Amino acid sequence: MSWIEEKATRELARVREAQDAQVYPYFREFETGGLHTQIGGKKIINFSSNDYLGLTTHPRVKEAARKAVDKYGCGLSSSRVQATTTEHVELERRFAEWFEFEKCLLFTTGYQAMVGTLASLADQDTTIILDSFSHACILDGTFLSAGTPGKSPEVRFFNHNSAKSLERILKSRERKNALVVVEGIYSLDGDRALLKEFVEICARHDATLIVDDAHGTGTLGTRGTGIIEEMGLHGKVPIVISTFSKTFGGIGGILLGSSEVVDFIKHTARSFLFSASLPIPVVAAAATILDMMIEDGPKLVAELHQKAHYMRDSLVRAGFDLGASSTHIMPIMCREERTTLFMHVALLECGVLLVPITYPAVKHGEERLRLNVTRGHTQEDLDTALDLLKSYGEAFFVLGSDEKPHAPSVSASL
Numbered sequence: 001m002s003w004i005e006e007k008a009t010r011e012l013a014r015v016r017e018a019q020d021a022q023v024y025p026y027f028r029e030f031e032t033g034g035l036h037t038q039i040g041g042k043k044i045i046n047f048s049s050n051d052y053l054g055l056t057t058h059p060r061v062k063e064a065a066r067k068a069v070d071k072y073g074c075g076l077s078s079s080r081v082q083a084t085t086t087e088h089v090e091l092e093r094r095f096a097e098w099f100e101f102e103k104c105l106l107f108t109t110g111y112q113a114m115v116g117t118l119a120s121l122a123d124q125d126t127t128i129i130l131d132s133f134s135h136a137c138i139l140d141g142t143f144l145s146a147g148t149p150g151k152s153p154e155v156r157f158f159n160h161n162s163a164k165s166l167e168r169i170l171k172s173r174e175r176k177n178a179l180v181v182v183e184g185i186y187s188l189d190g191d192r193a194l195l196k197e198f199v200e201i202c203a204r205h206d207a208t209l210i211v212d213d214a215h216g217t218g219t220l221g222t223r224g225t226g227i228i229e230e231m232g233l234h235g236k237v238p239i240v241i242s243t244f245s246k247t248f249g250g251i252g253g254i255l256l257g258s259s260e261v262v263d264f265i266k267h268t269a270r271s272f273l274f275s276a277s278l279p280i281p282v283v284a285a286a287a288t289i290l291d292m293m294i295e296d297g298p299k300l301v302a303e304l305h306q307k308a309h310y311m312r313d314s315l316v317r318a319g320f321d322l323g324a325s326s327t328h329i330m331p332i333m334c335r336e337e338r339t340t341l342f343m344h345v346a347l348l349e350c351g352v353l354l355v356p357i358t359y360p361a362v363k364h365g366e367e368r369l370r371l372n373v374t375r376g377h378t379q380e381d382l383d384t385a386l387d388l389l390k391s392y393g394e395a396f397f398v399l400g401s402d403e404k405p406h407a408p409s410v411s412a413s414l
């Protein structure tokens with residue numbers, strides 16, 4: 001056996017074990033899109049989707065994408081350097097205006113936006129300071145920077161959402177320039193960044209703050225522009241990164257900042273310069289969702305909050321532990337791997353999909369099912385999930401068991 005075959009077999013042992021026990025939960029094949037999907041011919045209510053405002057499959061959005069296919073086809077067969085269209089530039093202009101930033105640059109994914117931004121900005125004079133729960137794109141952008149010959153920044157971590165810990169690291173940093181990266185909402189725990197405190201601390205220590213608001217875009221702030229709007233911090237955060245892959249219904253990355261900084265990243269970020277241009281049907285879909293946000297944002301966001309509030313209240317009253325969540329992302333803490341996987345399988349058998357999050361995405365003892373409430377879920381969807389969660393929560397002793405201590409989770413989300 002070659003070493004790559006040996007390595008693959010060794011590394012896949014856990015996956016094969018779960019597959020053999022028929023509890024392997026990932027890469028399930030959807031037979032249709034949306035929050036109401038189908039798997040293996042069975043109707044499924046999907047609570048794993050990040051389509052937070054339920055707009056991805058809206059007829060207006062689909063029609064806009066269809067028209068764009070007629071005009072441009074499905075792709076542009078080159079990077080933005082050679083394949084920028086009036087549609088890209090117009091959406092960048094409109095996003096900058098809506099988010100209230102000087103300039104916007106569209107990447108092909110949010111992951112690439114973060115990796116490219118960190119690799120462009122950080123160098124040997126920089127200390128990158130990360131929350132210990134950072135998403136994979138933040139870690140990978142940092143590791144790419146750290147591995148770039150002659151440009152390697154210092155890399156430090158602070159305790160999740162801890163202002164004290166961040167300040168301690170800032171005070172003891174070894175390099176002149178500091179780049180602090182946090183997320184608006186943490187995707188495994190559903191808690192918000194303590195952004196006001198972070199803004200103050202960064203100002204005090206002359207540090208640049210980057211906010212990844214992938215999960216706050218479309219869900220926080222009256223207009224839905226994110227955590228900066230919700231916390232009244234416009235003009236206080238120099239760089240925000242977001243994505244089309246949640247509220248904006250497709251795929252694509254959003255970088256927001258000053259003209260000079262965004263233009264610098266546009267001319268240096270290799271994940272932007274050397275990867276294919278965002279397809280125009282996707283741009284058209286996102287532009288249509290932006291139209292809808294401008295027309296009706298406050299109503300759409302309020303409807304999401306009302307549903308999330310109902311679900312949170314009902315789950316808490318039933319006795320579920322939702323960890324640190326304060327948003328529409330609700331981890332249902334099971335705190336044991338087998339229980340989490342069995343709950344997932346039992347719920348799926350009954351037509352409800354919740355993603356299980358297990359080690360190494362979280363620490364042992366922190367295993368959970370993640371439930372994303374969206375505006376597109378109906379009252380019946382919420383009640384169906386609640387009833388099943390209560391029944392299986394009791395059957396699998398997730399409810400009524402002694403609460404284990406809340407230990408922090410780590411690393412990348414799915």
Ligand SMILES: Cc1ncc(COP(=O)(O)O)c(C=O)c1O
Nearest residue numbers: 109110111135187214243245252
């Ligand atoms: C916090 C966070 N940042 C960035 C990304 C990456 O976005 P994209 O799916 O556009 O690559 C995600 C998506 O999972 C995310 O959850």
